[in-house]
Amino acid sequence: MSASTEPLFDPSLKKKKKKKTVAFSEDPLGADADPTTPAPPLTPSQSNGELGPATVHEQMKANGASGRDEDAEDIGQKASAKAAAEEEDPLAMFGDLKKKKKKKKEIPFDLEENQEESTPASASAPEPSAEPALDDFDLSDLKKKKKSSKKKVDLEAFEKELENSKGGDADDDDIAAALDDDADLGDDPFAPVADVPSGVDTGSEPWLGSDRDYKYNELLTRFFNALHAANPALASNTGKRYTIAPPQILREGNKKSIFANITDICKRMHRQPEHVIAFLFAELGTTGSVDGSGRLVIRGRFLPKQMENVLRRYIVEYVTCKTCKSPDTLLTKENRIYFMACESCGSRRSVSAIKSGFQAQVGRRSKNKTG
Amino acid sequence: MSVQNLNSYDPFADEGDPLGDNKDVGSQQNYIHIRIQQRNGRKTLTTLQGLPKEYDPKKLLKAFKKEFACNGTLVDDEELGQVIQLQGDQRLKISTFLTEEGIPKATIKLHGF
Numbered sequence: 001m002s003a004s005t006e007p008l009f010d011p012s013l014k015k016k017k018k019k020k021t022v023a024f025s026e027d028p029l030g031a032d033a034d035p036t037t038p039a040p041p042l043t044p045s046q047s048n049g050e051l052g053p054a055t056v057h058e059q060m061k062a063n064g065a066s067g068r069d070e071d072a073e074d075i076g077q078k079a080s081a082k083a084a085a086e087e088e089d090p091l092a093m094f095g096d097l098k099k100k101k102k103k104k105k106e107i108p109f110d111l112e113e114n115q116e117e118s119t120p121a122s123a124s125a126p127e128p129s130a131e132p133a134l135d136d137f138d139l140s141d142l143k144k145k146k147k148s149s150k151k152k153v154d155l156e157a158f159e160k161e162l163e164n165s166k167g168g169d170a171d172d173d174d175i176a177a178a179l180d181d182d183a184d185l186g187d188d189p190f191a192p193v194a195d196v197p198s199g200v201d202t203g204s205e206p207w208l209g210s211d212r213d214y215k216y217n218e219l220l221t222r223f224f225n226a227l228h229a230a231n232p233a234l235a236s237n238t239g240k241r242y243t244i245a246p247p248q249i250l251r252e253g254n255k256k257s258i259f260a261n262i263t264d265i266c267k268r269m270h271r272q273p274e275h276v277i278a279f280l281f282a283e284l285g286t287t288g289s290v291d292g293s294g295r296l297v298i299r300g301r302f303l304p305k306q307m308e309n310v311l312r313r314y315i316v317e318y319v320t321c322k323t324c325k326s327p328d329t330l331l332t333k334e335n336r337i338y339f340m341a342c343e344s345c346g347s348r349r350s351v352s353a354i355k356s357g358f359q360a361q362v363g364r365r366s367k368n369k370t371g
Numbered sequence: 372m373s374v375q376n377l378n379s380y381d382p383f384a385d386e387g388d389p390l391g392d393n394k395d396v397g398s399q400q401n402y403i404h405i406r407i408q409q410r411n412g413r414k415t416l417t418t419l420q421g422l423p424k425e426y427d428p429k430k431l432l433k434a435f436k437k438e439f440a441c442n443g444t445l446v447d448d449e450e451l452g453q454v455i456q457l458q459g460d461q462r463l464k465i466s467t468f469l470t471e472e473g474i475p476k477a478t479i480k481l482h483g484f
Contacts, residue, residue, distance in 0.1 A: 255411075283482050285408040300409040306484030357404050357482075358420045358454045360446065363411075 242320075242327040244268045247307040252297065256288075259296040259307065269319050271331060275354070276314060282356035283310045323347040403469065405462045407483035417462055419455040420448075423474075428453045439464050 205222060207214040245268070248260040259280075266273040277296060281287060288298035320327050321342035328343040331351070341348045404420045422428055428445055432455050436443050443457035457465070462481055470476050 284484060285406055285482070301413075302484060309484055357406060358418050358446075358448055358451050360408055360416050360418050360454075360456055362408055362416065 244311075244315075247304050247311060249302055249304045249307055251301065255299060255301065257298045257300065257302045258291075259298060262296045263294045265311065269315065269327070270329075271319065275318070275331065278354045279314050279318070280307075280310060282354050283313065285356070285359060318351055321345060321347060322349060402478055402480045403474065404480050404482060405465050407460055407462055414458075415460045417457045417460060417465065418446075419457070419465055420451050422453070422455070428455055431455065435461070435465065435468070438468060 205214065206218065244265055245261055247262070247265065250258040250260055252258050262276065263273060266276050269276070273290070273294075277288075277290070280296070280298070284298065284300065284302065286298055286300045288296055291297050315327070318331060318338075318340065319329060321329050321340070321344070324342060324345035324347070326342055326344040330341045330343060332339050332341065336353075338351050338353065339348055340351050401423065402421055403423075404418075406418045406420070408416045408418065410416055422431065432443055432445055435441075435455065435457060439457065439459075439461050441458045441461060443455060446454045446456050448454050462483065466476075466479055466481060469479060
């Protein structure tokens, strides 16, 4: 995200609702990723949709949150292609901000399903794969069900039986979806992770129909399906998402921006405002102050979108636990070093200090006597 | 006769002085920091700090200036050594340039919005 490519005025940004919260997917960063790696450059497709979850496990979780949304798939298509590759982009956290506004959904949903664009059938409907894991969702509002590509009708009948035993009231839609599936059965079986078959249904592996060997990704998917079928609690207990309000940036005069809801955001992240402010100043390379009503006045012109990116980076670096990705962490200072202790998994690690680094001389030299 | 347990044996003797080769222990590792600063209007300034020793900043600056069609300068800083300053937002360009030259992406840190 660069200042030159950023539109200076985005009309959609003005219409933001105050109440709206931004969904932040648990952690786009893998547990083993280097915490200090830079954010990869933002590509247009990324700024549009949220990034996909990195692993199949996360994917299933994500699908659990998103599977109910009937038009998730078109957005999913957009976001899917780059999803896996750029998993460590902190920009993912606020990614679905615009989409959410359009849809007026209450539940924050993941837009991605990590489907390959080359598979029309798999992209045509949300996936039922995370179904055993979802006990908090009503299955009746499921409009379409995605079937993995199966050539045999009796298998479908078998799966229908399965669905009925699980979801009871969704059978009408099931039949419709089954017909749908027959219509566009021309999907290729080579989409490895995109095609997540139902966990209990072992007859749907794409390699069964042909005499090719199975691939690693397919086996991995199969393993996770079996895992989630056996342990429904795995996906559902971490299903809650971390949401924070989008930053409200007002312009004061020509050269100053006001970050209005920084206290809210700090409270939400359980971080000291001073720490967050120090990080913001170091990252943005500016200075500023806190005014009487707790708002932050920053020198320079900033858009809410840019502020989001910085906040995302803050969250990835200083809020989420690197081990379990939980945002439930405590930041304490011992001997001038900050330590982050996770409340949910108990891990403890030191985090890098905030350094502003080299600051170039901007503005008039006469103001700065030392330089 | 000497009691072996009482010998003052330094197990880290062959390690050398831990602080000897690297002065700034505890500070940031050898990251290349690319930062942006806002100037007046919509002008910006990009700084590149922490370039590894094996690269000649002067030549790199020349290449940057030619490649990105911008002006730039080399600034001497007391702590941080030589810092490359470029006009305009060249962060992404610098990052891709450096990665294409074989600098691992993990060592490059992009700052700013």
